[in-house]
Amino acid sequence: MEKIYDLIIIGGGPGGIGSAVEAKVLGLGEVLLIEKTENHSHTIRKFYKDQKRVDKDWQGQTVVLEGNVDFFDGTKESTLDYFDALLDDEKIDTRFNCAVEKVEKHENLFYVSSGCGIDKAKNVIISIGRMGKPNKPSYKIPPSLKTKINFNLERCGSGEKVLIVGGGDSAVEYACELSSCNEVTLNYRREILSRPNPTNQNMIREYSDKNAVTLKLGVDIAGLENEHGKVKVNFTDGTELYDRVIYAIGGTTPKDFLKSCGITLDERGEPIFDENYESEVKGLYIAGDIAFKSGGSIAIALNHGFRIVNHILNKEK
Template identity: 25%
Template structure:
């Protein structure tokens, strides 16, 4: 009998601890949700989950799987507590044990433009194909499959008279898979990538986050079986594939224009002009980073997203922007040993940012680890310095690196000018 009471007491203690933790998580996630609403950050930018509350059991599996920490548990149900952070990769969909999640575009208040494509991933403009995130597919496995299938259609269009059979824009899962298929089909191809690393959105996942949970079929490689793989392992795998197959990628080359040319296209990039029979757009929905357009910006010390704060240890760093991504980058870099950080923003106050980031920014300012320049603009960039206009005067600051967090520009106007049709989604798949 004594053992019975001992076991019962143990169960009561465990239950009490569980309920205590559950209530704490609920309070934290509810506070984050309320903060998102109050700061105007409750509208997701792209593909995002909608939770069927009647099916959701509140297991939290979706929240754990989300690399962006966008989902949480409130009142025992999953909610999109940090909608602005969601990038639509769909890890939550795979993680849900009861199929309570649907991925949709837009909301009742804010529509999202999605290009209209055929089953062969061709737009209404013959010769222009879209695969992956731009076309609404954030799931890694399916994006890679779309890239492979799109290339099966493109090879049927291959014709003489062009520099390339296909120009591929972007080297995320869809672009990489398409490039492998281009080699397999012996097509003349070129892959351009505006950044200096492969992986697309996966490259910008937080460290050690689960990036893929399903097998994928790749040309030249075959079926690749993944259980749960972390971001770093997946990127290591992709780099190994590139080295093994000889896949050629032109980094830091962005698409700037595209025009019809005979039965194909002339594509203007930041490095040159190419004629191509087909074009496959496999870029993400983050778009082309909005640039400063100042002298010296082309230098390699200028990047447009923070990937690893540790690499800036001991450096003088400028962060440009006024959103959460800019504040978080400045804070993360300021926390590295022996760094000097300046945060420059063109307006007089930060708008639509989380209170938590405001508080952390204020703390770093008090300790002297971070300097904030409101109403300021970068004027020019040199090898070891940067000129910033502030309060009507131009000041020169020592500088080793610049992180520009000024948002992105989707190619929607460019594609619409070419005649590509878009559907506006208001909370639908």
């Protein structure tokens, strides 16, 4: 007989892993997790620097874990190891290197089309990240500066004059990380860094106080130019030359993919879902990064999975 899954999860990040573990522990039935890259937690692997702190609580908010995943403070490496163990221990049916193209509902079943074929499921959770496509500035980046512009720490060297653009946790962590061997300036258009968590706010304050990082706050950027191979940054209060500019200004919701899955978006391009994280298509849920309006939390994403699986089980009673 043709296999019909009780639940297919699209995305192998914390929200997807949490959903898969809860489904297995709570006895939902046949579960499949599909991830487009070669391993789980792609955002953590690519965008978190080595030994980056990973805290259960987020931006000063204490997060109470509701489900069966006992997440704890650690580092990038310990978090990845823990998720490895969860997938192995619960014997989660996973399919990596498999990009989902669309999700369609016919009668009471979802048809999940991917490069691996078509799978059928009674319920689907979309738990994909925003950072696969990082936000870019509104002004044009000259093509000749392509090798001088970053959206993460890849290709960063030492002995450079570096400008970090952004006001969140990643921007602060990038600035502090690179300051040991570079001349670093952190630029944010607002006058106060209010978005980073308390630990990072204290850290950037310390680095600024000892002149390890220069803060350029309350100043916006009008555009970039190439000046003899360096990046000429046209600030609203003047210009300055840098060897490298790194943008840490978040990621964009993958609108086209969500639309191809039948997800309705609001006027800002954000997915519409109810208090149970269920979209306007019954049985189709949103979890993880794309369920956050701004910023993300691993612990809260894990709670998404617990709540969604319980909602599915309660509907089946």
